Amino acid sequence: MSIVKDGREATMIGHRSDGTAIRRPLSPHLQVYDMLQMSSALSISHRITGVIWAIGLLFLVWWLVAAAAGPAAFAAAQWFFSSFLGVVLLLGLTAAAWFHTLNGVRHLAWDAGWGYEIPTMYRTGRAVLVGTAALTVLTWIVVLVAFF
C-alpha cells in the first residue's frame, strides 16, 4: 500500500479476513475527529479524570489506613502529601475530581433527556470548565487557610 499523503486516506485502510490490506472506506474513527472540539475533548476527559479519581482513591485509602495505624504511619503519609510531588499530584487530582463531578452532572442531565442541542451542549461544557477552575481554586484556598 502506498504512503498515506492525505489524512483521510487513513480511513480507507481495511483488512481482509486473511489479514492482507485493502483500500476501502471504514467507519469514522479517531483520525477524522478534531479532538480539540468541546464535545469529543470533554468526553474523553471524563473517562481520563475518572481513572485519575481511581488513583486518587488509592491516596485516600493510604491516608485512612495510616491514620488508623498510628502516628508514625500517618507522619509518613503526611510527609508524602506535603512534599512537592505530593502537592502537585493532589492539585491535579483536585482538578480532575471537580471536572469528573461537574461533567457527571452533565451526563445525568443527558440521561434525563436534557441538553442534547449543540448550543446547550457547548454552553454546559464551558460551564463545566469554568466551574472546575473555580472549585479547584476554592478548594486550594481552603487548603492554604487550613495549613497556615
Added chain:
Amino acid sequence: MAKELAERTTLRSPLGRVRGLGASKSGAHHWWLMRVTSVALLPLSIWLIFALAGLAGASHAEAAAFVGRPVNAVLLLAFLAAAFHHTAYGVQVIIEDYVRSEWGRIGGILAVKGLCALLWLAASLAVLRLAVGGVPAAAG
C-alpha cells in the same frame, strides 16, 4: 424532541424485557447502578473534598478525631462504598472497550473488582477502627 425520545426509547428487546435481561444479561443493571452511585457520590464527593482540604497539615490526633466522629465516619463509609462500586464499574467499561482478548478482558475485570473490594474493605476497616476503637495515639 430529545426529551420525548429519551422518555420513549428503550434499549431492551421485547423478549429481554419479558425476561428482565438485555443482550449482555446484566447491562441495564450495570448502567442503572452507575447512575445510582453517581447521584450518591455527588453530595458525598463535595463534602469529602472540602473536608479533606480543611484537614491540610492536621496532626495525627486531629485527623483521627475527625475520621472517628460518628457523622464523619458514616459519611466516609458511605462514600467509600459508593466510590469503589462506581470505580469498579467504570474501569470495567474501560476494559470492555479497549481490551480485545476475551481472557484479558475477563481477567482484567475480575482483577479490578477484587482490588476494589479489598481496598474498600481496608479503608472501611480503618474508618471503623478510628470510630469504634478510639484514637490509637492514646495507646502509644
